[in-house]
Amino acid sequence: MSEMLEIRNLSARLRGTNERVLRSVSLTVPIGKVRGLVGESGAGKSMIGKAVLDILPKAIEVVEGEILLEGRDLLKMAPSERRKLVGTRAALIPQDPLTALNPSRRIGGQITDRLVDILGWEKARANQRAIEILAEVHIPEPERVMRLYPHELSGGMRQRILIASAFAAEPKLIVADEPTTALDVTVQKQILRLISELQERHGTALLFVTHDLGVVAKVCDDLSVLYAGKVVEDTDVNTFFDAPGHAYSRALLAATPRHTEAEGDLQPVPADVLEIMAAEISAADGAWSNHG
Amino acid sequence: MLDGRGAVRRRVGTRLWLSGAWLTLVVAVAVLAPVISPHDPLAQDLMLGRLPPAWLPDSEPGFWLGTDSLGRDVLTRMLYGARVALTVALVAGIATCLIGSTLGLIAGYYRGWPDRIISRLVDIWMAFPPVLFAILLIAVLGASLTSVIIAIVVIDWTRFCRVVRAEAMTQSQMDYVQSARVAGFTRLRTMLAEILPNVLPVIVALLTLEMGIAVIVEAILSFVNLSQSSDSPTWGGMIAEGRTSIYQAWWVLAFPLGALFLTVLSFAQLGEGLRDYFDPVLR
Numbered sequence: 001m002s003e004m005l006e007i008r009n010l011s012a013r014l015r016g017t018n019e020r021v022l023r024s025v026s027l028t029v030p031i032g033k034v035r036g037l038v039g040e041s042g043a044g045k046s047m048i049g050k051a052v053l054d055i056l057p058k059a060i061e062v063v064e065g066e067i068l069l070e071g072r073d074l075l076k077m078a079p080s081e082r083r084k085l086v087g088t089r090a091a092l093i094p095q096d097p098l099t100a101l102n103p104s105r106r107i108g109g110q111i112t113d114r115l116v117d118i119l120g121w122e123k124a125r126a127n128q129r130a131i132e133i134l135a136e137v138h139i140p141e142p143e144r145v146m147r148l149y150p151h152e153l154s155g156g157m158r159q160r161i162l163i164a165s166a167f168a169a170e171p172k173l174i175v176a177d178e179p180t181t182a183l184d185v186t187v188q189k190q191i192l193r194l195i196s197e198l199q200e201r202h203g204t205a206l207l208f209v210t211h212d213l214g215v216v217a218k219v220c221d222d223l224s225v226l227y228a229g230k231v232v233e234d235t236d237v238n239t240f241f242d243a244p245g246h247a248y249s250r251a252l253l254a255a256t257p258r259h260t261e262a263e264g265d266l267q268p269v270p271a272d273v274l275e276i277m278a279a280e281i282s283a284a285d286g287a288w289s290n291h292g
Numbered sequence: 293m294l295d296g297r298g299a300v301r302r303r304v305g306t307r308l309w310l311s312g313a314w315l316t317l318v319v320a321v322a323v324l325a326p327v328i329s330p331h332d333p334l335a336q337d338l339m340l341g342r343l344p345p346a347w348l349p350d351s352e353p354g355f356w357l358g359t360d361s362l363g364r365d366v367l368t369r370m371l372y373g374a375r376v377a378l379t380v381a382l383v384a385g386i387a388t389c390l391i392g393s394t395l396g397l398i399a400g401y402y403r404g405w406p407d408r409i410i411s412r413l414v415d416i417w418m419a420f421p422p423v424l425f426a427i428l429l430i431a432v433l434g435a436s437l438t439s440v441i442i443a444i445v446v447i448d449w450t451r452f453c454r455v456v457r458a459e460a461m462t463q464s465q466m467d468y469v470q471s472a473r474v475a476g477f478t479r480l481r482t483m484l485a486e487i488l489p490n491v492l493p494v495i496v497a498l499l500t501l502e503m504g505i506a507v508i509v510e511a512i513l514s515f516v517n518l519s520q521s522s523d524s525p526t527w528g529g530m531i532a533e534g535r536t537s538i539y540q541a542w543w544v545l546a547f548p549l550g551a552l553f554l555t556v557l558s559f560a561q562l563g564e565g566l567r568d569y570f571d572p573v574l575r
Contacts, residue, residue, distance in 0.1 A: 053474045054473075054474075055470050055473055055474060058403075083473075083476050084476055086474065086476065087474070087475050087476020087477075088476070090474070091474065091475075092470070092471060092474045094467045094470065094471060095467070096467055099466045099467045099468065100466075100467035100468050100470075100471055101468055102466075102468040102486055102489070102490065103490060104489040104490050104492070105485075105486075105489060110468075113475075113477075113485075114475040114476070114477075117477065117481075118475055118476045118477070162471075165471075
């Protein structure tokens, strides 16, 4: 079995309504590979990551489908069993480094708590590990930084700490939810390189949620393009950039800003493509409601 | 890489000093009342009634702040009154804080049905006029210091509950709470280890404020004779007695009133000051 994470026909909706958020999403993340999830805002890309980690907002419920982590279906497990499996196998690199660290606790405890309480490590070993992993994300004087509070560090430093924290327990799968969106451009680049570096060195499977195709080109192996909660293209990165298969993917590529073009040359997603999308979505929904 | 925010040293502001100093004084005299009091707080001497404070003409040596209409020493009674005020402030304040904060934390973090039950309870509770509610409670329980404390706790827990609930809700939305859940921590552990430390500054500020309020409520209830027996010294009771003779002996009313005012003000300022001081993020 080479798939770390496999999602089959995952559908979700706003609780109690027929408003669909995810429409029969299927994708796989092989062991040690990086799968990018791209789409416009509201396309449901973060929701997939949240569904895997069981942190969906209360207003959203999964209606059907399977989420297989190492071949075991998370959706069929008891909540406590699922939490334990996710807690030991997976981790999250969150979007906003400013709110993702607890402001009233020191950095060290926030990294080691999980190692000690969930994985049952010795305190000393967890501390040692935290120092190692902080050094690995190029944080100077890790012992000292562990005694600091989050507000004493810059946004870029905090994001490094969150990356370190995610990799600390050697998870098999990491969900990175737009990890560079809240950072400024110069720091973004360093952080991306860092994530790639650690991912390769540790052989971690990565589900990388982003709206930035430039990021995808740098980091990902495979790619799922989402539109309105539906995967419209599932391909590897080279194919995607050389010969995008779907009209929407082409439109998305055309809408990506490049520094060689003037701002006026940017192409919004054309109206005829949007019509195609609307038709595809309603066709899919028709099939879905017949099925239900 | 590191920025300068961590290096900023917090200064203990003037208000923390002043309020802290006054409250320390009140605590000291309350503890030492039997030792430092010049007279017996209950000893009456009609021959020495309505003596003015020591710096006014016709005063008697030894009665620094004068005497009331029954000849009891005002200073002594104020010192003993501080004991009552502080007992109520501490016991009622802490009990109110524990009950209100616990319920608020649960409602704000767990949401769902615990929140619905607790919030409706708060709504219903707050529809009662508080003073009438207190008087009703004490009428049922009988007038005593314990009843006063119970009345304050029963009425004021909603204050903590509402504020702490709102704060816990805000904190629950933060990504670090989500991260804690992903890591596999239980909800209880997340609430106590992640949310509570961030709500604590607000709880501390509210607690000191509540202590001030407890002092006032005790004074009000003494004023209407629903606290301890009218004989025993309380600030509210002294104010009530002084009121009847304010033109002949203003000091009977003025000194306890001043003490009450400063104490309540100090509690409020202490809370504000402490919150600023301990807030991990500089505002």
